[in-house]
Amino acid sequence: MGNGRDLVTRWTKALSDHDLEAAVSCFHPDYRDEAPARTGEIVAGREQVRQNFARLLGGVPDLRAEILSLVEDGETVWLEWRLQGTRPDGSSMTFVGVNIFGVADDLLAWGRIYTELVRDAGGAVAQVDRMTRAEAEGPRT
Template identity: 35%
Template sequence: MEAAINAHDIDAFVNCFANDFVGEQPVHPKRNVTGAEQVRKNWTGIFAQVPDLQAKLVAHTIAGDMGWSEWHWQGKHINSTEFNMRGVVVVGLRENTIAWARLYMEPVQSGSNAIL
């Protein structure tokens, strides 16, 4: 998946997902996704809006049919604003594809050092 993102290879990326994939973003429920074709549509848009997008898989583990990964995604939007997100993705695996995922990706805060 990391190589597919970094190559902006939408076909290789979408092949990571089951056709009936269900993606949830628990802190942003309006961003939930159903189906590999919706993944294709969303990520085609991301690649178009962030043409230099690069992903770094910081850490990952797989146990049985579940996986956990920590990601850092960076680039610049076509309007030159920064795209910089970090977070964790929890996935359910089925037949070498991602059947479901819960994404906890958030923009990296710049500026203040305050926790609150």
């Protein structure tokens, strides 16, 4: 045990160090993830992982990754994290999430990804209002 913890720690350090290849090396060649809250958002394969992180590191040149909480259970790792940095236009960006990763062959093999950009959403009452209005949902699939 402990390999999943080491992997996600190495991954987040690589992101903060802007070491694309070190970040990508944490992922299985056949890695696949899904974002259940965003229909159709799937990452398939290490090359797509590389493309996504290259774009992120290029678009947020001072990116910092931080682990907020980490739990390992067998071959599954639950990770709460925060990414922060500055966009090319000078605006700040904070991105938070929870990732559930499966570990196989000493690599991150699959994931269920829950992420969101931090923003002022108007408070809890506004959130409940959005949850109870059908038009707030967007198109149904």
